[in-house]
Amino acid sequence: xxxxxxxxxxxxxxxxxxxxxxxIMGGLGAFVVLFTSPFWLNFLFSLFTGDDVYERPKIALxxxxxxxxxxxxxxxxxxMQLLDTWRxxxxxxxxREYVDxxxxxxxxxxxxxxxxxxxxxxxxCDTCHTSNSVDPYCxxxxxxxxxxxx
Amino acid sequence: xxxxxxxxxxxxxxxxxGLTAAVTGVAPLTGIAAEEVKGPAYQAxxxxxxxxxxxxxxxxxxxxxxxxxxxxxxxKPHNVPNIPGDQEIKWIWADSYAKxxxxxxxxxxxxxxxxxxxxxxxxxLCNHCENPACTKVCPTGxxxxxxxxxxxxxxxxxxxxxYCMVGCPYGARSFNFHNPSDFLEDVNQRYPRRMRxxxxxxxxxxxxxxxxxxPYCVEASDxxxxxxxLGDRDSEISKxxxxxxxxxxxxxxxxxxxxxxxx
Numbered sequence: 001x002x003x004x005x006x007x008x009x010x011x012x013x014x015x016x017x018x019x020x021x022x023x024i025m026g027g028l029g030a031f032v033v034l035f036t037s038p039f040w041l042n043f044l045f046s047l048f049t050g051d052d053v054y055e056r057p058k059i060a061l062x063x064x065x066x067x068x069x070x071x072x073x074x075x076x077x078x079x080m081q082l083l084d085t086w087r088x089x090x091x092x093x094x095x096r097e098y099v100d101x102x103x104x105x106x107x108x109x110x111x112x113x114x115x116x117x118x119x120x121x122x123x124x125c126d127t128c129h130t131s132n133s134v135d136p137y138c139x140x141x142x143x144x145x146x147x148x149x150x
Numbered sequence: 151x152x153x154x155x156x157x158x159x160x161x162x163x164x165x166x167x168g169l170t171a172a173v174t175g176v177a178p179l180t181g182i183a184a185e186e187v188k189g190p191a192y193q194a195x196x197x198x199x200x201x202x203x204x205x206x207x208x209x210x211x212x213x214x215x216x217x218x219x220x221x222x223x224x225x226k227p228h229n230v231p232n233i234p235g236d237q238e239i240k241w242i243w244a245d246s247y248a249k250x251x252x253x254x255x256x257x258x259x260x261x262x263x264x265x266x267x268x269x270x271x272x273x274x275l276c277n278h279c280e281n282p283a284c285t286k287v288c289p290t291g292x293x294x295x296x297x298x299x300x301x302x303x304x305x306x307x308x309x310x311x312x313y314c315m316v317g318c319p320y321g322a323r324s325f326n327f328h329n330p331s332d333f334l335e336d337v338n339q340r341y342p343r344r345m346r347x348x349x350x351x352x353x354x355x356x357x358x359x360x361x362x363x364x365p366y367c368v369e370a371s372d373x374x375x376x377x378x379x380l381g382d383r384d385s386e387i388s389k390x391x392x393x394x395x396x397x398x399x400x401x402x403x404x405x406x407x408x409x410x411x412x413x
């Protein structure tokens with residue numbers, strides 16, 4: 001009696017094991033497809049629209065001033081490190097003078113030096129930050145230039 | 151080759167003379183060149199001191215309108231919000247003698263016209279202590295003493311624990327219970343605001359000293375507040391304090407305040 005039951009149980013298990021393998025492989029396949037969907041969806045969209053879906057945002061550069069405290073590439077990649085250094089220099093060390101690579105002197109001040117040229121926060125700061133999903137909290141305290149609020 | 155003593159001295163002498171000439175000849179040229187190039191927003195070098203301090207002529211600061219004007223001259227440009235009640239933010243304010251100098255009551259009662267003092271108002275602000283309690287209790291180093299004696303707040307590092315407010319015996323610190331931007335009508339574009347959850351206080355106008363200007367309250371006081379270097383015996387403020395009788399707030403606590411009240 002018990003022997004039959006055990007035999008039935010084992011028989012019951014056998015075909016199931018084979019069926020499970022299909023489910024598991026199918027599930028894994030679906031997972032891989034979903035997980036990589038951003039890549040191939042992007043690829044598919046680019047086939048239909050004919051160009052890349054992600055575009056490097058176009059920022060509004062200041063018109064009156066041509067020179068910044070450093071090169072364009074450095075500022076694009078490292079401006080946060082520069083701002084961090086400037087913050088420590090101005091607030092903690094009381095040093096408010098920055099000499100750039102060309103020997104020009106600058107007043108270390110986010111609101112009155114950086115923003116006096118880059119007066120267009122929505123089109124300069126925000127476009128890149130938004131498209132890169134970064135949310136710096138500078139503007140919780142620092143005041144953005146008045147030009148933007150009109 | 152063996153160098154004779156005489157020859158060695160000759161070469162050494164010529165080299166030294168050449169080096170001196172090079173340094174004196176070239177340095178002014180490079181100095182001038184470095185001074186001439188300036189960035190668009192560059193400003194001249196600021197005021198410096200060994201130990202900044204303040205002295206007030208109490209008798210000249212009794213007009214309530216003047217007191218209000220001085221407080222506004224500070225609060226407006228520093229974006230200090232106007233919040234009524236016990237959650238107010240204040241950098242500079244006025245109070246009675248009993249509230250301002252509680253541990254000097256007995257002493258001054260003997261030596262001075264006590265009735266007269268009791269009727270006076272006193273402008274109060276951060277004392278920028280020699281030995282500040284606030285900086286010692288701050289767990290993040292958000293408040294610290296600069297080399298020129300000014301005790302400043304770095305709101306970037308403040309986490310709002312309010313230990314400094316407990317530590318300060320002068321009540322000079324205020325906590326932002328609200329977002330200060332909600333209470334500001336005109337925002338000064340040249341100075342930052344604060345955010346909810348940080349402590350703030352008078353900063354002896356470090357941003358103005360860096361531009362070579364005196365603090366707002368000193369300018370608004372029409373000469374009744376004197377600001378200067380207490381570390382310099384020949385400064386105007388040091389002379390004034392030698393010539394006049396002045397009070398310090400709670401000197402017995404050993405914090406070494408740097409704001410003097412000439413009575």
